[in-house]
Amino acid sequence: MTEPLIGIHDLSLATAHYRLDHDALARHLGVDPAKFHVGLGQDAMSIPAADEDIVTMAATAAQPIIARHGGDRIRTVLFATESGVDQSKAAGLYVHGLLGLPTTCRVVELKQACYSATAALQFAAALIAREPAQQVLVLTGDVAKYALGSTGEPTQGAAAVAMLITAEPAILRLDTPSGLYSDDVSDFWRPNYRTEAVVDGKLSVEAYQHAIEQAWADYRYRGGRDLSEFAACCYHQPFTRMAYKAHRHLLHHAGSDAAPGTDLDSVLAAGTIYNRAVGNSYAASAYVGLASLLDHRDDLANRPIAIISYGSGSVAEFLSGVIEPGYHQHLRSAANAGAIARRRPITYAHYRELHQVEIPADGGDHKIEQESTGPYRLAALSGHRRIYESAEGRHHSSSLIQGK
Numbered sequence: 281m282t283e284p285l286i287g288i289h290d291l292s293l294a295t296a297h298y299r300l301d302h303d304a305l306a307r308h309l310g311v312d313p314a315k316f317h318v319g320l321g322q323d324a325m326s327i328p329a330a331d332e333d334i335v336t337m338a339a340t341a342a343q344p345i346i347a348r349h350g351g352d353r354i355r356t357v358l359f360a361t362e363s364g365v366d367q368s369k370a371a372g373l374y375v376h377g378l379l380g381l382p383t384t385c386r387v388v389e390l391k392q393a394c395y396s397a398t399a400a401l402q403f404a405a406a407l408i409a410r411e412p413a414q415q416v417l418v419l420t421g422d423v424a425k426y427a428l429g430s431t432g433e434p435t436q437g438a439a440a441v442a443m444l445i446t447a448e449p450a451i452l453r454l455d456t457p458s459g460l461y462s463d464d465v466s467d468f469w470r471p472n473y474r475t476e477a478v479v480d481g482k483l484s485v486e487a488y489q490h491a492i493e494q495a496w497a498d499y500r501y502r503g504g505r506d507l508s509e510f511a512a513c514c515y516h517q518p519f520t521r522m523a524y525k526a527h528r529h530l531l532h533h534a535g536s537d538a539a540p541g542t543d544l545d546s547v548l549a550a551g552t553i554y555n556r557a558v559g560n561s562y563a564a565s566a567y568v569g570l571a572s573l574l575d576h577r578d579d580l581a582n583r584p585i586a587i588i589s590y591g592s593g594s595v596a597e598f599l600s601g602v603i604e605p606g607y608h609q610h611l612r613s614a615a616n617a618g619a620i621a622r623r624r625p626i627t628y629a630h631y632r633e634l635h636q637v638e639i640p641a642d643g644g645d646h647k648i649e650q651e652s653t654g655p656y657r658l659a660a661l662s663g664h665r666r667i668y669e670s671a672e673g674r675h676h677s678s679s680l681i682q683g684k
């Protein structure tokens with residue numbers, strides 16, 4: 281029996297309502313803007329309004345996928361995030377409700393810093409290999425937040441990506457070998473009692489490079505392709521210069537940095553365009569990079585690409601796949617670019633105000649003023665419940681459970 285081809289059938293991007301330009305940040309921090317534009321490779325970062333979170337961004341990303349394909353064959357929803365809104369309930373359940381997905385479905389949340397979306401993709405592929413008629417909706421989204429005035433502040437951002445994983449995919453078919461590496465490292469983490477991450481920035485950059493080098497070695501050992509075969513490489517991008525640093529590191533490790541044709545821009549640049557404007561989106565970042573690559577290159581049909589995933593703490597995976605012929609017809613390039621272009625510039629004072637906003641924890645009734653203009657928003661908190669609103673109206677959790 282031949283194995284079914286499995287991979288990404290549809291992919292859609294959403295981001296937040298506001299954007300803070302790095303020029304404004306540099307001005308307020310008294311830093312040379314070139315440090316951000318050239319040194320980090322960032323121009324702007326997405327900032328969620330007070331009525332946005334990972335649920336609203338992920339539902340916004342997934343809604344057009346469900347509109348195009350329907351939800352009937354979706355048996356599993358996996359939400360990969362490190363910005364969870366609850367210690368117990370999977371954020372995907374809110375999205376499942378907002379999108380009206382079938383109740384005959386499993387919904388779970390996955391966490392391992394910026395790596396977890398790649399785990400979700402692999403788990404989805406394994407489920408489909410077992411039952412090729414089913415589809416898996418992979419959601420990934422995060423709000424990257426660091427303390428004001430910290431070195432991490434210019435590497436904030438927010439975005440979500442939704443991907444429909446199926447047999448006989450229209451966009452990307454995954455290769456079977458992938459390379460893995462895990463190690464217990466304290467480079468970046470967020471204890472339960474903190475809203476901002478704790479980070480050892482320099483260590484994190486070193487840990488990232490070491491982990492992807494080891495994951496790549498495992499990928500090669502398992503019969504993976506040579507680096508020179510890839511038409512493009514999509515890296516996890518805490519800031520876009522990191523993709524260049526990491527790729528240079530891998531080429532050096534592979535002994536091919538001096539080889540002819542190793543023009544970094546030709547394999548990296550297209551996959552950094554969206555990330556440069558959105559900032560870090562943690563678990564979603566490599567897939568924001570994939571959306572950017574697909575939307576900006578028209579020469580990828582039948583060519584292999586690599587996805588290089590890193591999550592602090594740390595886990596790395598080097599995976600690859602081949603782009604399907606005709607992939608263009610299935611992309612959402614205008615909508616993806618529109619989500620980024622539509623963001624409203626935020627004043628520095630408003631950005632600081634939003635940075636300090638805390639969700640009330642008293643269990644009372646709190647209405648959240650409408651600020652965002654997307655299809656979904658966090659409308660209220662009541663009895664510790666989160667109440668989301670779609671353009672059509674309010675979404676409450678199942679009335680059966682609430683005894684109404």
Ligand code: HMG
Nearest residue numbers: 312314315318319393394431432481482484485518591592
């Ligand atoms: P820093 O100390 O502010 O910056 O921290 P720097 O002094 O290292 O400068 C950065 C670059 O800008 C350097 O280039 C400078 O030379 C250059 P490099 O030497 O690296 O090539 N530079 C300039 N260039 C042009 N004109 C100028 C100028 N000035 C300086 N005038 C750091 C940077 C990344 C450490 C900080 O932003 C940080 O802590 N960020 C948060 C952590 C992070 O992003 N780590 C990345 C790897 S870990 C990861 O990716 C996982 C993560 O996403 C979390 C997860 O998994 O969940 C973070």
